[in-house]
Amino acid sequence: xxxRPALAVLYAELGMAEQAEAEVARLCDTGLAQIPHDVLRxxxxxxxxxxxxxxxxxxxxxxxxxxxxxxxxxxxxxxxxVACYGVVDRYLxxxxxxxxxxxxxxxxxxxxxxxxxxxxxxxxxxHTQYAHARMLLARRSRGDAERATALxxxxxxxxxxxxxxxxxxxxxxxxxxxxxxxxxxxGLTARELAVLQLIAQGRSNRAIGRELSISEHTAANHVxxxxxxxxxxxxxxxxxxxxxxxxxxxxxxxxxxxxxPCRRT
Numbered sequence: 001x002x003x004r005p006a007l008a009v010l011y012a013e014l015g016m017a018e019q020a021e022a023e024v025a026r027l028c029d030t031g032l033a034q035i036p037h038d039v040l041r042x043x044x045x046x047x048x049x050x051x052x053x054x055x056x057x058x059x060x061x062x063x064x065x066x067x068x069x070x071x072x073x074x075x076x077x078x079x080x081x082v083a084c085y086g087v088v089d090r091y092l093x094x095x096x097x098x099x100x101x102x103x104x105x106x107x108x109x110x111x112x113x114x115x116x117x118x119x120x121x122x123x124x125x126x127h128t129q130y131a132h133a134r135m136l137l138a139r140r141s142r143g144d145a146e147r148a149t150a151l152x153x154x155x156x157x158x159x160x161x162x163x164x165x166x167x168x169x170x171x172x173x174x175x176x177x178x179x180x181x182x183x184x185x186x187g188l189t190a191r192e193l194a195v196l197q198l199i200a201q202g203r204s205n206r207a208i209g210r211e212l213s214i215s216e217h218t219a220a221n222h223v224x225x226x227x228x229x230x231x232x233x234x235x236x237x238x239x240x241x242x243x244x245x246x247x248x249x250x251x252x253x254x255x256x257x258x259x260x261p262c263r264r265t
Contacts, residue, residue, distance in 0.1 A: 004034070005047035012054040017191060018214045021221065024051050028060040032067055042071060042088070043078040049091040053098045053131075056189030058225050061098035068092060072108075073115070086124025087115040090131060097135040100187035100229055105135050126158035130171055137174065138187050148174075185245055186229040193247060195222040199235050200242040 004023055011020035027034055027048060035044045045068050052061035068088055076085035093108030109132035116125040133151035136144040152171050159167040188196065191212075198208045208219040223235070232238040242248050 003040075003044070003047075005044045005051060008051035009047050009054070012051050017055060018218050020051055020055055021057065021218055024048065024055065024057055024060050025221070028063045032063065040078065042068075042074070042076050043083075043085065046076045046085050046088075046091050049095050053094040056098055056187070056192060056225070057221075058099045058187075058228060059221070061095040065092060065095040065099070068095070072111075075119075084121075086121055086127065087112050089115060090124065090128045093128075093135065094131050097131070097138065097187075102135065102139045102141075106132070109135065122158045123162060123164065126155040126162075126164060126167060129155035129158075130167060130174075134174060140185075185247075186231075188226070188229055192222055192226050192229070195219065196226050196230075196238060196242050197248055199223065199226070200239040200248045202239075 004027060008020045008023035008027075011017075011023060032045075032048075035041055035048075045064060048064050049061070049068065051057070052064055068091055071088045072092060074088050076088060076091070077083070078085070089108045089112035093105045093112060096102075096105035096108060109128060112128045113125060113132070116128055129151040133148040133155070136148040136151070152175055156168065156171045156175075158164070159171060194212060195208055198211055203211065205216050205219040205223060208214075208223075209216045212219070214222075223238075226232070226238055227234070230238055230241045232241055
């Protein structure tokens, strides 16, 4: 089970969100009991942190954060010195960002960059700068856009010098299409926005699942995260939030199955 978190990251990178979410839920909903307490545990948790961050999974990010927090200041080493993924603080920042805990995320990213730089790790310094910039673009406070631009430029120079092609692609995406990051309030992900728009149309979890080709259970998980992020007590308040922030997509006529879910076939 130590490598199941890596599978979740692979699914997320391939755009297979439902499969990634299922892997994350399988591990987190048991209190991470399936991840052995051995030399691979911290590495496994780092993969799980990556997956939660990529999915914007606040519910499970909080669980992983509590498991990783006692290791702040340490390096993530796989089986001794097989691989080093930099300091734990970067992952703590990513997990806080997934939860919308902006101040805590910034504190962790600042510490991560200090530690990664101090030990002469340009690769993980660049990854930290990229993650910090992405958090700033999501937070959208005064001056965050300018700070994010500077961080992305610094990360880009390192990524270019060290041929970090995957990181360069991520940086280019944020640099060339910043609107896709900055237009979503409350730390909502693109998938959560799609779900919120369907909530505003009065869709059930079952109908949302059909529309987005995800399971009803996954749709319900998205709804719970949306309620938490938007501070809504129920679906009606979430729909009101979507209208107030002009997030509602154009509606289309519901088919018979959607308007009469209990209709006999």
